[in-house]
Amino acid sequence: MIPVSLLFIVLVALTACDHSERLPKTARTDSASTAVFTPPDTSLIPKDDVGSMIRYGRELLVNTPHYLGPNGSVGRYAGNLLACTNCHLDAGTRPYGLSLMSSHARYPQYRMREARILSLAERVNNCIERPLNGKPMPLDSKEMNAILMYMKWLATGVPTDGRLPGDNLGPITYPDRMADPARGKHVYDQHCQRCHGIDGEGILDPDGKKYTYPPLWGPNSYQPGSSMHRVIKSAQFIKYNMPHGLAAWNSPVLTDEEAFDVAAYINSDELHQRPVVPKDAPNYPIVKQRPVDFYMGPFADPYPNEQHKYGPFKPIIEWRKANGHPTGL
Template identity: 50%
Template structure:
């Protein structure tokens, strides 16, 4: 197995993001994404945000994406809504504009949208609060409050860069080709110990930034990490993100460094609930079995595969069974 230098499993962001923690708001907001036009990716120029009241809301929305905990974390200067000090941009990199990194540029156009987790149609504001409550272990933002309006203003502004047909490179994370064997927490532990622990710690505790307002490298498990109801707690979903974005100093946009199997193994280790505690471990979602992703490992299931196989695989037999029955496998 090739040696992997995995620095900052979830929060190793483009350089502008690292620097933003110690710069003024104006310096943060005039940054550009580091995506080249000649590669066919969308480039966002935040210096084009309008200089009016709407623009102020857009700028604050981007700041909230970049420094969520600073503004609305446990010690937030504008409110105390989050239960931990992770930032939205830890997963939605470059404030939701980086390709293949839980990109949010179409979110304004894609909502309202049916969500299997709640088994109902959600507004975009409700989806924002879903993230506040799940990965951040927080309480909902007021729907008409300054912070929610800022998030929605920002999403509306970045949506104008999306083609009319909504199709652009990097809109979704890269797909995973499933191996014939299950993902292995044991193999993942070896990869993590060798390459990840120096940033995230041997106990997955992460590292705070200089003023401890947020994380440079966020926790991957423990009381201040994401809940079981979070998308990152699903092995396939996390592996897709890892393949697309990690290790940050080895991967380039659209050109993975990790193999699919390695990404799955690392995700399996990080999400091994037998050894890694999480906040609110009894969080249960997806009341409709048909809308449940195949890697969501909480019963009841619509098929006869075990919870362990749903979590770690092998996934091919599950997908084949669903296809045979005329069902669309979600993952």
Template identity: 45%
Template sequence: MKKKYQYITFLLLLFALANVAQLVSCSGSKAEEADKADSAAESLVSVDTGKMPGGKYGDAVRYGRELMLHTAYYIGPEGINGHYTGNKMNCTNCHRDAGTRPYAFNLVRSFRDYPQYRAREGRILSLAERINNCVMRPNLGRPLPLDGKEMISIMAYLKFLSDSSNVSKTTKGLKNMEVELPNVAASSDRGEVLYAQNCERCHAKNGEGKMRFDNVTYEYPPVWGLLAYRPGSSMHRVVKLAQWLKGNMPYDKTAEGKPFLTDAEALDIAAFVNDDKKHKRPLPKTTKEVDYPHYEEKAIDYDKGPFKDPFSEQQHKYGPYKPIIDYWEGQGIKPAI
């Protein structure tokens, strides 16, 4: 009987030790996960594109990256693999370094973040639909077939970016740089002077950009005109464009996370570039397109009414934006910026 009790005591001791080991392991694992999350939040977003997979999936990933970098060459108006985009701009003109550059419409989280509700469309969009948004709006094109090589390759590349990065939603550089919104409206006239000083040398006085020597694509893309992005594109919003400009332009004077332009300067340049009274832009191909069908969800710098607030199209476009923000926050609604 004594031996039996000793055996049971031994088993209980083993069970207790196993539980302690498991708790230590779990707590250590959780601590490691927490450390990784903290590290991801504090570090600047980065991806090692040299570690692409092999095989047929790797081929798709590499072609997807090529499509980002050389969109016009492959699927532009004279593309070798199809004619889908309507101008000769490349995805990397906005999503710099094929979507990997911090503060430049970074795409590292896109495969994780979609499907996603989009206020502009007023519904949940798949990642493929969001890709076609870019093909149709800034690139003036027609949708890529959802089961085609190009769409699948772009999505494979975006999956690779997601799989190859250690990021959280708060990792630095995933979003464009924030700009402080002043108490005065952005000025197209001030922006015109700043454009001449900072932008004209590349994008030309008339905004048409600079075509590459082989006429395949742009060395510097157009910023207005009938071959630039059209109204309804994200870049056509003054605050959204200013955030991008702050983090990226002038390209040879701005380092990652170290802007050259002040917030006010970025807003004024964005106001000038997006001044449709001064510059022409391509129009949507259909009159059936409706942006922000739920008016209370409209971005504060979206300038087409009707609005469910007392502010004019002029103020929505150029500001001052703080009264608009205060109004919606007073309604218990977080305004979209």
């Protein structure tokens, strides 16, 4: 029989240990920040029923199309074969790889796109509807709960409204000129095309059921207005993570300008088609809350639509700050 006091000490030690697991590790070469969180060790997921749900949630993020895709075994929610982990790298645990480490600690949260407070489950559905071009999952489904349990596990020890260093996306310097899709095509041909395809169509696994290399535009890619369609967010993601296998948070391959140009090329609506956004999809009903880099007006600031899409972004950001309008960045 273990004395209660000893159990308490063990528990405190475990909690402390869990905390230190996530403490920043120092960069070898410094590109942006000097330290980021250490990705959690999945072997520490408990070996009980709760742990099974956490593991199932992780599995849903990694093998999304198998369960939730157009021929999904659980339900046909996603309209394409993208997996969450194609963008939320390493199932949401890669520093600056759209990590989801603190999400559970930051929701419910006011969202400008809907102009109301969203639960984390509703936010998950946003990604199923837009990047995955699909239909919302029932909020109380086993699958939604599993995804939430996994994100809750990721956020262990993160304070309410807190972030970990290296969370979400990394910093980038905005060029003083428009991002240029023509220059971006050169970057694409040199650094991206061999995996993502000549026409951005990606490459499916031999069994055709998920992507080895996901598409970047076309009917099987994310919808316009998805956050990945925003040139700033896309450039931030690309800078620290692409070309895949070469770039990392502490060793980017592209310059900031190249990341912006290639993000402009991929996300150009003149050059590339995407799935059609449903008419009733919410798109920032309060006009001044529309993000600086949203693809579609009207805007409450005096800058033209094209500048919102491709920049230069600094004047818009400065105007918004001076006038008390949010930037959405």
